[in-house]
Amino acid sequence: MQIAIIGLGGIGSxxxxxxxxxxxxxxxxxxxxxxxxxxxxxxxxxxxxxxxAVHVSGEFDTTTDWDLVLVTVLASQVDVLLPALSASAAxxxxxxxxxxxxxxxxxxxVGPERFAFGFPAIGAALDxxxxxxxxxxxxxxxxxxxxxxxxxxxxxxxxxTVHQDMESWLRTHAVVVVPAIIAGSTALRRGTxxxxxxxxxxxxxxxxxFQLVRHLGNSVTPAPIAIISRSPAPVVATLLWILTRLxxxxxxxxxxxxxxxxxxxxxxxxxxxxxxxxxxxVRP
Numbered sequence: 001m002q003i004a005i006i007g008l009g010g011i012g013s014x015x016x017x018x019x020x021x022x023x024x025x026x027x028x029x030x031x032x033x034x035x036x037x038x039x040x041x042x043x044x045x046x047x048x049x050x051x052x053a054v055h056v057s058g059e060f061d062t063t064t065d066w067d068l069v070l071v072t073v074l075a076s077q078v079d080v081l082l083p084a085l086s087a088s089a090a091x092x093x094x095x096x097x098x099x100x101x102x103x104x105x106x107x108x109x110v111g112p113e114r115f116a117f118g119f120p121a122i123g124a125a126l127d128x129x130x131x132x133x134x135x136x137x138x139x140x141x142x143x144x145x146x147x148x149x150x151x152x153x154x155x156x157x158x159x160x161t162v163h164q165d166m167e168s169w170l171r172t173h174a175v176v177v178v179p180a181i182i183a184g185s186t187a188l189r190r191g192t193x194x195x196x197x198x199x200x201x202x203x204x205x206x207x208x209x210f211q212l213v214r215h216l217g218n219s220v221t222p223a224p225i226a227i228i229s230r231s232p233a234p235v236v237a238t239l240l241w242i243l244t245r246l247x248x249x250x251x252x253x254x255x256x257x258x259x260x261x262x263x264x265x266x267x268x269x270x271x272x273x274x275x276x277x278x279x280x281x282v283r284p
Contacts, residue, residue, distance in 0.1 A: 001025065001152070004066045004090070006081065007073035008034050010124025010255070011096065014133040015070055015158065017044040020052035022156035027055040037129035047130045062088040068149065072120075075099040076263065082109040094118050094149060098260060100174040100267035103167045117166040118144035119173065122158070123255050135159070143169060168218040172225050174264045175209030179240060181261040182282055184253025187244035194244045196237070201282050203237035208278040212268055215275065259284075 001024045005012050008030040020026045030038055035058050038044075043051040060069075062084050069090045071081065075097050085093055086109045094116040095106050107115040121142045124133035135158055136142075142160040144150050150160040163169045179202035187193050194202075210229040213220055220226045228236065243249045265283045269276045 001067040002064065003027070003068045003070065004029060004060065004064070005070045005072065006060055007071060007077075008038065009072065010126055010131065010133060011120050011122055012070070012072035013044050013126065013131045014120075014122050014124045014135065015072065015153075016054050017046065017050075017052040017131060017133075018135075018156045018158050019152075020044065020054055024152075024156070025055075026052075027057055027061075029057050029060045031058060034126075034129070041129065045130050047127060047132045060084050060088070064089060066090040067092065068152075069093045071095045071097075073097065074257070075101065075267075078106070082106070085110050090114065092116060092146070092149070094144065094146065096120060098170070098174065098177070098264065100171050100264050100271060102271075103170075116144060116146040116149060117170070118142065118146075118149070118160075119166075119170065120158075123252060125255055163222070165219060165221065168213070168221050171213045171216070171218050172210075172220050172222075172229075174268070175206060175213060176225060176228070177256075178209065178261045178264050178279070179203070179206045179282070180243070181253055181256050182284060183240045183244050184250045185256070185261075185284075188250045188254055192245075193241060196241060199237040199241040199244075200233070201278070202240050203233040204278040205282045206236055207233050208276060209268065212272055212275055216271060 003019055003024050004027045005016050006029045008028050016026050016028050028038060038056040043053045045051050093110040093114050096118045103117055121136035121140045122133055137159050142158050143163050144160055145166045147162045150162050153160040183194050183202055210220055220229045262284050265279045268279055
């Protein structure tokens with residue numbers, strides 16, 4: 001298949017590598033230093049030295065009837081791309097980033113028949129243009145709204161599952177990940193776990209987030225997270241307190257963008273002003 005990937009950070013580079021290795025014709029669209037790295041290498045290169053050949057471009061070609069355009073930029077960077085994506089001849093456009101915002105504007109921009117959304121269960125980073133990544137293959141998997149692309153990703157070595165209500169899934173995920181990022185990054189910076197008081201504040205923020213998801217008409221999903229949403233705040237606080245004392249947790253959180261928690265809290269507040277005092281109280 002002909003696949004274009006816009007945004008070649010760790011996640012986009014991982015998809016480009018795996019899809020190319022699986023035999024797909026992959027074109028990567030990047031800018032700045034990352035574009036120069038890719039042009040020089042002509043491939044996605046891993047820290048181990050493995051190479052997956054890709055076509056490299058600094059511009060997105062709207063005339064090609066791509067089987068898939070995978071958009072893995074940050075949420076704050078997507079709006080500038082929407083006119084080109086709307087005008088493109090692509091058969092399918094999948095957005096893949098963390099957001100609490102409604103997905104309606106993205107669906108409207110490319111048309112419901114072409115729209116898809118996904119979320120990667122991948123930890124990835126670039127070191128001087130070389131990719132290191134860990135693809136989760138058990139528990140939480142890469143999730144997408146489109147079963148056909150879930151199959152393609154799985155066959156390319158990125159196990160994927162399907163969820164029909166990605167807006168509810170994303171909003172629930174944001175509610176969980178915000179306290180986790182704040183807790184983990186605080187522990188990593190200090191070299192020790194968060195305090196009991198900090199854990200309580202973050203647990204209250206999480207409970208408030210779940211209430212917001214339901215207030216907006218979404219479901220708390222998937223089922224294991226729904227169970228957490230019904231747990232008393234002291235139980236959630238204890239869980240966060242314990243997690244920040246586990247090196248595997250803090251190291252995993254370290255790959256999250258520094259301003260992601262702040263961005264998601266701002267999106268939650270914008271979705272329903274006045275309903276997020278506990279979230280605003282823990283905003284970095």
